[in-house]
Amino acid sequence: MEKQPLLKMERVSKYFPGVQALDSVDFEVYPGEILGFLGENGAGKSTLIKILSGIHAKNEGAIWFDGQQINPQTPHEAQKWGISTIHQELALVPYLTVAENIFLNREPRHILGLVDFKRMNREAEALLRDLGADIPGHKLIQDLNVAAQQMVEIAKAMSHNARLILMDEPTSALSSKEVTALFALMQRLKERDVSVVFVSHRLDEIRQIVDRVIIMRDGRRVGTLPIADATEQKIIRMMVGRDVGLFPKEEAEIGPPVLELRNLAGQNGAKGINLTVRKGEIVGLAGLIGAGRTELVRLICGVDPLAEGEILIDGKQVKIKSPTDAVRYGIGWIPEDRKLHGLILGMDVQENTTMAILPRISNLLGAINQKEAKDISSRYVETLSIVTPGLNQTTRNLSGGNQQKVVLAKWLSTKPKLLIMDEPTRGIDVGAKTEVHGLMSRLAQQGMGILMISSEMPEIIGMSDRVIVMCQGRITGEFDRDNLNQEEIMRCATHFLTVDGETMTEPETISKIEEN
Amino acid sequence: MNNTATKSGQDIGSVTSRLLETIKGLFRVPEFVMFLVVVILFVIGAIMNPRFVGIENQKILTRDAAILAIAAIGVGFTIITAGIDLSVGSIVGLGGVFAALFVVKMGMPIWLGIILTLAIGALIGTFHGWYVTRFNMHGFLVTLVTLGVARGVLLVVTNATPITGVPDGFKFLGQGYLFFDLIPVPVIICAIVAGLAYYLLRFTYIGRQIYAAGGNIEATRLSGVNVNARIMLCYIISVVCAALVGIIQAARLSLGHPGAGEGFELLAITACILGGLSLMGGQGSVIGILVGSLLIAVLQNEMVMLNINPFWHKIVIGSVLLVAITFDYARRRRRN
Numbered sequence: 065m066e067k068q069p070l071l072k073m074e075r076v077s078k079y080f081p082g083v084q085a086l087d088s089v090d091f092e093v094y095p096g097e098i099l100g101f102l103g104e105n106g107a108g109k110s111t112l113i114k115i116l117s118g119i120h121a122k123n124e125g126a127i128w129f130d131g132q133q134i135n136p137q138t139p140h141e142a143q144k145w146g147i148s149t150i151h152q153e154l155a156l157v158p159y160l161t162v163a164e165n166i167f168l169n170r171e172p173r174h175i176l177g178l179v180d181f182k183r184m185n186r187e188a189e190a191l192l193r194d195l196g197a198d199i200p201g202h203k204l205i206q207d208l209n210v211a212a213q214q215m216v217e218i219a220k221a222m223s224h225n226a227r228l229i230l231m232d233e234p235t236s237a238l239s240s241k242e243v244t245a246l247f248a249l250m251q252r253l254k255e256r257d258v259s260v261v262f263v264s265h266r267l268d269e270i271r272q273i274v275d276r277v278i279i280m281r282d283g284r285r286v287g288t289l290p291i292a293d294a295t296e297q298k299i300i301r302m303m304v305g306r307d308v309g310l311f312p313k314e315e316a317e318i319g320p321p322v323l324e325l326r327n328l329a330g331q332n333g334a335k336g337i338n339l340t341v342r343k344g345e346i347v348g349l350a351g352l353i354g355a356g357r358t359e360l361v362r363l364i365c366g367v368d369p370l371a372e373g374e375i376l377i378d379g380k381q382v383k384i385k386s387p388t389d390a391v392r393y394g395i396g397w398i399p400e401d402r403k404l405h406g407l408i409l410g411m412d413v414q415e416n417t418t419m420a421i422l423p424r425i426s427n428l429l430g431a432i433n434q435k436e437a438k439d440i441s442s443r444y445v446e447t448l449s450i451v452t453p454g455l456n457q458t459t460r461n462l463s464g465g466n467q468q469k470v471v472l473a474k475w476l477s478t479k480p481k482l483l484i485m486d487e488p489t490r491g492i493d494v495g496a497k498t499e500v501h502g503l504m505s506r507l508a509q510q511g512m513g514i515l516m517i518s519s520e521m522p523e524i525i526g527m528s529d530r531v532i533v534m535c536q537g538r539i540t541g542e543f544d545r546d547n548l549n550q551e552e553i554m555r556c557a558t559h560f561l562t563v564d565g566e567t568m569t570e571p572e573t574i575s576k577i578e579e580n
Numbered sequence: 581m582n583n584t585a586t587k588s589g590q591d592i593g594s595v596t597s598r599l600l601e602t603i604k605g606l607f608r609v610p611e612f613v614m615f616l617v618v619v620i621l622f623v624i625g626a627i628m629n630p631r632f633v634g635i636e637n638q639k640i641l642t643r644d645a646a647i648l649a650i651a652a653i654g655v656g657f658t659i660i661t662a663g664i665d666l667s668v669g670s671i672v673g674l675g676g677v678f679a680a681l682f683v684v685k686m687g688m689p690i691w692l693g694i695i696l697t698l699a700i701g702a703l704i705g706t707f708h709g710w711y712v713t714r715f716n717m718h719g720f721l722v723t724l725v726t727l728g729v730a731r732g733v734l735l736v737v738t739n740a741t742p743i744t745g746v747p748d749g750f751k752f753l754g755q756g757y758l759f760f761d762l763i764p765v766p767v768i769i770c771a772i773v774a775g776l777a778y779y780l781l782r783f784t785y786i787g788r789q790i791y792a793a794g795g796n797i798e799a800t801r802l803s804g805v806n807v808n809a810r811i812m813l814c815y816i817i818s819v820v821c822a823a824l825v826g827i828i829q830a831a832r833l834s835l836g837h838p839g840a841g842e843g844f845e846l847l848a849i850t851a852c853i854l855g856g857l858s859l860m861g862g863q864g865s866v867i868g869i870l871v872g873s874l875l876i877a878v879l880q881n882e883m884v885m886l887n888i889n890p891f892w893h894k895i896v897i898g899s900v901l902l903v904a905i906t907f908d909y910a911r912r913r914r915r916n
Contacts, residue, residue, distance in 0.1 A: 367802070391804030405802055408795040410862050419792060420803040422785035430784035474803065 068131070070095045070259050071116075071147075071228055076125030078111050085111040087283040088125070093228060096257040098250055100270040100294075103280035104303055104554075105353050105519045109263050112280075113230050117149035118142035130227070148221030149230040154213050156205045163188035163201035166220045191219040195249050211242035218249065222258075229253065230261045235269060236354065247273045265352050266560050267296045279303060297551075300558075304521055304550040313527045314505040319343030321379065322482045322513035323395075325364070328373035332359040333537040337373070341482060341513040346504060348528030349517045351557045356537035357517045358400060361484050365390040365397050378481070391420055396475030398468075400486040400517070406471035407459050414455040417441035417473045444473035448503065465496025472503070483507065486517045501527060521550055535559050610856035610911075611868040618875045625882045632885050639757070639764055643832075645877030646770035647825055649870050651844060652851035653777050654821025656869045657814035659852050660781075661794045662861025663712060663719030665818040667704070667726035668848050672841025674730045675701060675826020680743040680836025683750055690750050694827055701823030702816050704730070709812030719815065727845070734838040743836040754832030766828050773821065778866040790814060794861030822848075843894070850901040851876050858908060876900070 073091040077084070086108045093099050103109050114120040116127070118136035127134050129145055136142035139149070156165045163184045164171070172180045172187070185201030192199050197215040205213060214234055221229050235243050250260050250273060264270055270277065277294050279287040279302040287302040321340045328337040334356045341347045349357050362368040364375065366384040374381050377393045384390050390397070399405035407416055418425065418437045425436045441455050448469045452462060459470055468488070475483060488504070489497040504527060508514055518524050524531055525548050533541035533556035541556030543549070606612045625632040651668050658665040675697050682693035704726060711722040756765040781787035792800040793807045801807045825844070830836045855872030857864030876897065883893055 365802070386806075387802050388804045388806050397802060399802060404796075405799050408792050408799055408862070410795045411792065415788065415792075419788075419800065419805070422788055422805075426785040430786055431779075432783060432785050432788060478804075 067094050069093060070097075070130060072128040073112075073116075074126045074128075076112070076115065076122050076127065078108075078115060078120060079123050084283055086115075086122075089280075089283070089285050091278065091285065093259045093261060095227075095259055096254050097276065098254055098260045098262060098274045100274035100277035100291075101261050101263045101280070102265075102267075102270065102277055102299060102303060104521065107280040107303070108283040109280055110232065111283075113149060113232055113261070113263065116142065116147055116228075116230060143224050143226075146225055146227035147230065148224060148226040148228070150214060150217050150221070150232065150234055152233050152236065154210070154217055156213055156216060158206035159204065161185075161202050161204055162192075162199055162208070162216050165205055165216060166191065166201075166223055168220075188219070191223055192216070194252075195219055195222065196245070196252060197249070209242075211238050211245065214238075214246065215249065218253075222253075226258060228259045228261070230263075232263045233265070234262070235264055235266060243269060265558050267299055267558055268560075270294075271296070296555075300551045300554045304554050313346065313501070313529075314509065316344040316346075316505070316508040316529075317511075318345045318529065319511065322377065323364070323515070324374075324376035324379070326374040326376070328360070328363060328375065329371045330359065330363045330368050331371055332356075332362060332368045334360040334363055335537050337539060339532060339539070341515050343481075343511045343513055344508050345529045346508050346514045346516055346527055348524040348531040349515060349534060350521075350524045350531055350553050351519070351534040353519055355534040355557065357534050358486055359537065360534070361397060361486060361515075361517065364484065365395060391478060394479070394481035396420075396478055396480035396483045398471050398475060398483070398485045398488060400490065402464075402467055402471050406474075407467060409460040410458065412456045412458050413445065413450070413452050413462075413470055414438060414441040416459050416470050417444055417477060420474050420478045440477055441473065444476060448473055448476075449499070465492035465499075468492055468496065468500065472500070476507075480512065482513045482515065484515045484517075487519065488516060489518075489520070489523065521553070524553065525550060533557050533559075611865065611871050614854055614856070614868070614871045614875060618871060618878055621875070621878045621882065625878065625885065628882075629885045632882065635762075637881065637885070639762075641877055641881045643764040643766050644881065645874045646764065646767040647828055647832075648844075648847055648851060648877055649770050649873035650766075650773050650821050650828070651825045651848040652855075652869045652873050653773060653866060654818040655845070655848045656852045656855075656857055656864060656866070657777075657790070657817045658719055659849070659857045659859060660790055660861060660864055661719075661811050661814050662797070662859075663811070663814070664849065664859070665708070665719060665723045665815065665822075666845050667708070667723040667730060667819065668822045668845035669841045669843055670727050670730035670734070671701060671704065671819050671822035672826040672829060672844050673734050673838060675823035676830030676833075676840045677734050677738055677743060677826075677836040677838055678823075679750075679827045680746055680830050681737065683747065684743055684745050684836075690747065693750075697827060698820050698823055701819045705816030705819035706812065708819065709815035712815060713808035713811050731838075731842075738836070738838045740838055742838065744834070746830065746834055746836070751831050751834055754828045754830070755834075766832075769824070769828065773824070774866055774870060777817075781866060786810065786813070791862055794863070796862075846894075846901070847876055847897065850897060850904065853901065853904045853908060858912065859905070860912070 069092040071093040073089065075088045075090065076086055077088050078086040089112065091112065101109055111120060115122050118139045118141050121137065134145055136145060136147070166188045167184050172183045174180050188201035192215060195215060195218060199208065199212055199215060205216065218229065234246060238246065253260055262270070262274060271291065271294060275291055277289050277291065277299065278285060279299060281303060289298065319342055321342050323341040325337050325339040329335040337360055351357050359368065363370055364384070366386045366389050375384055376382065382393055384393065403409060408419070414437055418441060422432060425433050427433065438455060445452065445455065450466050450469045450473065452466060459467055462470065489500050504514060516527060529545050531543045531548060531553060532539055533553055535557055540559040541553065543553065631637055651672065655665050655668055678700060679693050679697045682688045682696055683690055708719065708722050708726065711717055712719050753765055757763060758765060758768060781790065789800065789805045790810050792805065793810050797807055826841060829840050851872035852864065852869055853859065854875055855864065855868030857868065879896065879900065880893060883896065
């Protein structure tokens with residue numbers, strides 16, 4: 065290429081405790097380019113964007129912007145250089161107006177020092193009109209839909225004279241009409257020589273708008289394709305192409321169904337779910353983050369209310385109205401966030417291990433049988449090899465892997481028929497990971513049915529007897545162990561509906577906002 | 581000879597170091613530190629005014645402490661769930677007036693009047709608990725409503741005039757003594773309440789689930805615990821305890837006074853926090869609440885004995901609360 069890159073990163077690395085998030089990554093963006101930035105969850109995309117926007121500091125490497133070496137330490141500093149980020153979670157103040165948000169902390173003033181609202185609204189509207197959006201400056205942010213809020217964020221970035229805008233999955237919450245509007249806006253930015261880095265999982269979308277794609281996997285840059293060569297197939301192969309088979313899933317006898325879901329739907333997004341888990345079977349639930357997998361589990365466990373459908377346990381239809389019912393029917397749930405939903409951090413190992421079985425180990429007067437509690441928890445400490453100074457160690461002070469094992473112990477002590485594991489090895493070290501996988505195999509062999517949610521492809525491929533793929537709250541694919549194929553799974557996981565039936569009926573497009 | 585000397589020297593060394601460890605460990609227990617403060621206050625009181633340690637004054641002091649402790653144990657339950665009950669003061673007034681109303685005006689037997697009063701308390705507590713769990717609301721809000729409304733109801737019902745003429749049997753609850761005229765009846769009632777509360781919180785699964793709900797309500801709910809029922813129970817206990825205090829106060833004053841218990845929630849909550857309960861929930865013990873109540877009672881009693889202008893009492897108690905919450909936050913920050 066004859067043009068000099070606007071942004072150039074050389075051999076940038078970033079370590080987090082126990083993980084190398086970025087491994088010597090080169091990255092470049094040319095002026096007026098729309099760059100597609102792709103990879104699975106956890107491939108390092110977000111880390112790289114956070115380094116550029118001054119949220120994380122890099123450990124190694126160098127960054128040049130417009131010929132000067134930079135090292136932004138705060139988002140404010142990145143903004144001064146002309147790098148603005150539109151995060152997935154929008155960073156606007158909902159109770160302030162559009163104009164107040166755009167000019168936050170640099171409001172135009174009268175001579176007396178009072179805010180000149182008229183001028184501020186006028187300038188905000190002018191900025192937005194330049195981007196092709198007609199939103200009144202005096203409207204409150206909370207009254208706008210997500211698409212319009214995004215426009216405001218971009219206008220705010222432009223008012224900071226941004227030359228590079230990083231967008232982290234900006235289309236995930238938009239309807240197809242709104243996506244078209246956003247793409248038109250990106251085109252305008254491009255005409256003004258502003259560069260855009262666009263992160264998305266929707267491959268068809270990416271191919272409509274970007275000039276070039278960069279693909280990440282496991283913290284490394286694994287490929288670069290000009291858009292003309294970037295077929296969906298090629299992109300997916302680069303995203304998932306890695307060795308698998310490190311997981312000790314052992315053969316287990318598969319019996320009759322433990323859990324059957326028939327046409328399950330809830331208000332939380334999961335819909336039309338038909339799914340079976342059998343005794344001794346590990347069913348992997350694959351999909352991207354936000355595909356509706358955790359929502360499905362919340363329906364099964366009675367946390368969120370069921371809108372329609374049936375749940376069958378051991379072939380009998382059951383009504384699960386609360387987690388208490390779920391525990392009674394023999395369902396155990398190891399949640400994704402163990403600190404928020406799994407443990408009571410201020411309580412010790414024994415108290416946490418016995419939390420789900422307290423009434424069972426208490427006498428008629430309600431007194432807990434301390435000896436039994438101690439026996440049960442020390443048995444699990446031993447079988448799961450939980451490393452702790454003692455049963456009365458506060459779980460706050462344990463390592464991530466051991467905390468996860470305590471949550472496991474809590475559920476195993478209930479002797480569940482069905483164990484639901486949501487990202488069972490997230491954020492724990494490799495050794496503990498292998499132990500958890502080995503344990504899953506053993507539990508399956510003992511006849512437990514396991515439903516495992518995982519966003520890690522190797523884990524899904526290695527541990528599952530059967531894989532079910534979800535996208536947008538629906539099941540989009542099912543594979544037997546013999547027919548497992550990473551590329552096919554990824555294709556199902558990105559199988560977004562192009563005509564969004566439900567979102568279309570809501571008249572919340574940008575043109576509509578002007579009227580009210 | 582030389583050898584034995586060194587050896588015993590080492591023994592003494594290890595014994596003292598172990599003793600030091602034990603003492604250091606004790607100082608990490610907030611209940612123990614507070615108890616030391618009580619002892620120090622007690623000694624100061626004894627030096628400043630010998631009558632302070634006299635038997636008559638001790639009867640007053642322990643009765644005050646016991647009455648406060650009953651209310652504080654009640655509020656303590658809500659604080660352990662990471663909630664609070666601000667209605668205590670008004671419920672104390674309500675309990676006294678309603679008991680007097682039932683017994684004097686309606687001529688009910690004393691036991692029936694008491695049971696009815698406590699049942700009304702349980703109803704109000706159920707209402708609080710229902711609001712807190714149904715709307716996932718902080719207890720602060722709905723109990724603040726009761727703080728106002730209950731006091732208003734009292735004034736309407738009594739037309740702002742105290743109900744006098746309670747029978748002697750009723751007065752016994754507040755003024756009587758047992759065991760050779762030494763132990764005030766409220767102290768015995770308090771011992772029963774504290775014993776039950778201690779058993780519930782320390783030994784039963786329900787108590788464990790209450791602490792768990794205060795520590796991490798979502799994790800507890802997902803473990804299959806009926807957290808709503810546990811939280812409801814805590815709010816019921818809180819109001820029933822406050823109503824019981826109201827009955828005792830009325831018995832002590834020989835009348836149901838519509839202004840009784842004004843500001844009592846401040847004392848009860850302060851006692852809990854002094855006793856080591858965290859406002860973030862999940863922590864604290866009945867022993868701590870007892871020590872905290874005793875501390876406040878000693879402080880108040882001393883202020884009376886030392887002829888400190890009563891107008892100053894609230895300022896002193898408020899300042900003690902400030903010190904306590906500062907320590908509470910400092911302790912938590914160090915841990916994180």
